[in-house]
Amino acid sequence: MKRLVLTLTCFIISISVSSAQELKSKNVTPKKNLTHEVIQLETDHIFKKLVEIRRDFHENPELAGHEIRTQKIIKQYLLDLGLEVDTNIYGHGVLGILKGGQKGKKVAWRAEMDALPNDYPDKVAFKSKRKGVQHGCGHDIHMAIALGIAEVLAKNKNSLSGTVYFIFQPEEETFIGAKGMLNNGLLSKISPDEIYGLHVSALPAGQIMVKPNEMFAYQKRISIMLKNELSDEEAKVLTKKIHSFLSRASTGSKPWEIQKMVDPKIGLMNPGTIFRDYLIVDQNFTISSKNDQLLLEAYLYETDSSRLKDIIPKIKQVIAASGYKDQLLSVSFIQENPTVINDKQLTGIATETLEHIYKKGIVTTAYGQIPFFNDDFAYFQQKIPGVFFFLGGSNFNKGMVAMNHSPGFEVDEESIRTGVKCFSSLILERLSKN
Structure with a gap:
């Protein structure tokens, strides 16, 4: 009986040591x-x-x-x-x-x-x-x-x-x-x-x-308030100038085409992705007027936080260059979610x-x-x-x-x-x- 117990004990120890050595060889706890x-x-x-x-x-x-x-x-x-x-x-x-x-x-x-x-x-x-x-x-x-x-x-x-x-x-x-x-x-x-x-x-x-x-671009909604002295056509032309002046993307890229995010050549998983270093601005601004005020609003998406501070000055620059400096009442972000x-x-x-x-x-x-x-x-x-x-x-x-x-x-x-x-x-x- 003692010999049987000793034999079984040795067998169990052998199995345990063998299993531990196998796990150790695989570097697994x-x-x-x-x-x-x-x-x-x-x-x-x-x-x-x-x-x-x-x-x-x-x-x-x-x-x-x-x-x-x-x-x-x-x-x-x-x-x-x-x-x-x-x-x-x-x-x-x-x-x-x-x-x-x-x-x-x-x-x-x-x-x-x-x-x-x-x-x-x-x-x-x-x-x-x-x-x-x-x-x-x-x-x-x-x-x-x-x-x-x-x-x-x-x-x-x-x-x-x-x-x-x-x-x-x-x-x-x-x-x-x-x-x-x-x-x-x-x-x-x-x-x-x-x-x-x-x-x-x-x-x-x-x-x-x-x-x-x-993980996402910074999303802002810009609001531009002017005196209501511009025609509808003048307002549309001004928004197109602002869009053109602010927008930024690498040559030939279209980061607004979000469906390309999974494209192996230009999507997010590629170091050369089109979804980096851009500023996207809504092409069609919301244009409305009330009393003596004209309101132009649009969403924009900027990847570089250090450039956010330059957006409002650039908009003012476009408005001044377009001859509407005296009509400008304010430019501000009305939505700035983190x-x-x-x-x-x-x-x-x-x-x-x-x-x-x-x-x-x-x-x-x-x-x-x-x-x-x-x-x-x-x-x-x-x-x-x-x-x-x-x-x-x-x-x-x-x-x-x-x-x-x-x-x-x-x-x-x-x-x-x-x-x-x-x-x-x-x-x-x-x-x-x-």
């Missing part, structure tokens, strides 16, 4: 490798359920300020996972708090809840049931991913070091939800060390894109982490800045170091193009799987880092 493997298995296990949830959100979209049903579903889902839930923050927002079994860092994940006021053609069978309201920007995908991350991590909370905050934010499309949550005391209830978020994009599904610093600016250090760490866990190339560097779009995630980044990612949602072989805010916007739901597994792993790693 047993516990960490197992954890990320579990994350992938858990993601696959709940994927079908997350697709159903996403489709339910898609069929029942709610505009900014009206996310009542959406809030109810998210709240119950998080409660069922055992999270602490707070809906008394701002609007119809939801805060889920997941406390790990060990002390560690505090990491926040943010997802938007609201839909768009449009009625574009929608290819999917699970079309919106609400006329004039659609999830045409991918927020239904974002919510499904966030719920998936919450579920994967909640099932393994005893192995988590730290706390995860899930911020489901209302009113993003109106650019007021993030600011509202912060102004209403969100950070008096939670104290995240870092914050992360994403937006589905026209990139191929399975692809993640990020860059340090600005832009998403990724923390440089965290962006580098996140990229390295994801590529180490999964595969080299899953994260692509963006070499430019997207015009026309923006995200009020920027307000969170003003308070908390954070990173905002682009998540690929297109499947060109299936004719799916996830170009936000456009007719035919369609997302490959495999992007949900990518989002859940990759960012669950990223959060897990960040929680344990000092």
